[in-house]
Amino acid sequence: MGCTTPFGGLCKMKTIGVLTSGGDAPGMNAAVRAVVRSAISLGMNVIGIRHGYNGLINGDITPMDIRSVSEIIHRGGTALYTARCPEFKTEEGIQKAVDNCKKFGIEGIVVIGGDGSFRGARDLSIRGIPCVGVPGTIDNDIASTEYTIGFDTAMNTAMEMVDRLRDTTQSHERCSVVEVMGRHAGHLALQVGVAVGSIAIMVPEIPCDVSSVCKKIEATRKTGKKHFIVVVAEGYEKPVTDIAKEIEATTGVESRATILGHVQRGGNPTVRDRVMASYMGNAAVELLKNGIGNRVICYSKSEIINRDIYEALQMKKDFDVDAYRMADSISL
């Protein structure tokens, strides 16, 4: 256990692991790179664990050197692969993971993923493998942090896609009802809805029925508006196809439904995601260097901080109701 840093300090861990888990998010690669390079700079060894917690259970690992993370900072996806791993939630599965950590000399792990992945990190920490979570998900639905890696890229991708839809919507004087991702949350839909100048934003957090959207369409038609974009979070109660049919039947405006889907998860990360991922990956290694685990890296009030995983997982994320109201007031 432990090693000396190139600057004479002491690292409490000699070998750490890094994995990406849950849905991939643009910027995860930049985070992996930061973890690997920060740890090696400090004199630690790094082991890449492939396919999320599956890799820990099956011993699917690879030693990482400084060149192993070359040419990935600008790429979407995750070079370590990712997965959802139901077996990890079983006592048998997690015991296999702990045994493999011991077998491969992994003393601590940086887990890059969402809340589900953090629950796994908490369970490993309890069993003596200190873990630090780094928030990576396009949904920005993690309560403990104001920002998650991938959110900025996904917002920009969705905005660009809706801009394209807008051209055809405008030419045909139609209504486009567009579904964006976000799992159970409407954070992505809200930002995208504002950015594309939508007539309405439908999210699970705020009551908004289709009839009120139709009223808005009818009212704005009277002021000369001829085409309409409605942005709907995937967690909203009704499918976009039904919403589009209802709008067409009520208002007479020809309507089309579009589901943006997984395109939102891909693509080169934006500057914000690359930089955030680099800071967060580095911060995670700084904790493990000092033997500190059971923490998650968070962005709060313009700073990178860390919190206890238990406390982080208890937190509830507020929806930005003021921003929602503002969006409504300028979509006329």
Ligand code: ADP
């Ligand atoms: P995300 O990390 O993006 O929220 P998931 O919810 O799918 O994605 O979780 C990713 C993985 O984390 C799961 O496949 C599982 O291996 C692990 N995980 C999720 N929830 C738990 C839990 N309650 N306890 C332990 N591990 C969990």
Ligand code: F6P
């Ligand atoms: O959490 C990211 C996310 O893309 C959600 O927005 C979406 O609900 C889910 O993952 C889709 O998961 P999958 O890639 O397993 O279909």
